[in-house]
Amino acid sequence: MEVWAEKILTGINKKNPLIVEAGRGIDSEVKNINQEHRHHPADPLPDKEHTHEYDPHIWVDPLLASLLARAIFTSLSQTDPPSSDFYRKNAELLFKKFNELDLQIKQSLSGCRQHTLVFGGHFAFGHFVKRYNLEFIPAYRGFSPNSEPSARQLAYLIKTVKEKNIKYIYYEELLSPKLAYMLSKETGCALLLLHAAHNVGREEIKKNITYFDIMTGNIENLKKGLECGNN
Secondary structure: OOHHHHHHHHHOOOOOOOOOOOOHHHHHHHHHHHHHHHHOOOOOOOHHHOOOOOOOOHHHOHHHHHHHHHHHHHHHHHHOHHHHHHHHHHHHHHHHHHHHHHHHHHHHOOOEOOOEEEEOOOOOOHHHHHHOOOEEEEOOOOOOOOOOOOHHHHHHHHHHHHHOOOOEEEEOOOOOOHHHHHHHHHHOOEEEEOOOOOOOOHHHHHOOOOHHHHHHHHHHHHHHHOOEOOO
16 A cells, blocks of 8 residues: 555565465454445535545554454464464553544444534545544545545535534644635634544654554544533
């Protein structure tokens, strides 16, 4: 998926490096997500205007992320059998953290007044909203950050925000929130970050920010934006 990955692989000097295709075991679940979004109720565009893509953002769903981790653990153990017990102990701790995160999200998002996420970015949370029964309306139709929103989609977003009395619009990390600012100005909504964990910035690296830190921050912003009763 990433164009830079091939350059890294060709630049590795070590013979026979371990390359793990972590998503191989969850293809069916990912395809089901893509199929359901084929007729996303929040998208005002007719089917003939759609372009369907593979949604690579598997990791935003903690249980799918756990499957990715399991695939990596299995590959490491098979490649380095003497250290398999070490890998297993760490993997078990990681699987436990993924399950705890899943439970935390479910508990935090129970009893919310809103169930619709309006996102001034590209469609990165499809797997997440499927897992936790939310409606997700992005400004961009595609999964790529290079996608462009149509005037029709923007008009629909503004209309939806006003009709549903939505008070917050989410924006994505590391990219300019210009579009989210525009939507905020048009609707009077405040802005909240929804971090898809694509990457981390320099300050986050200095603070040793982890996936779980990012998702915990997302939970707090989702509770606020969706007006959850336990916020």
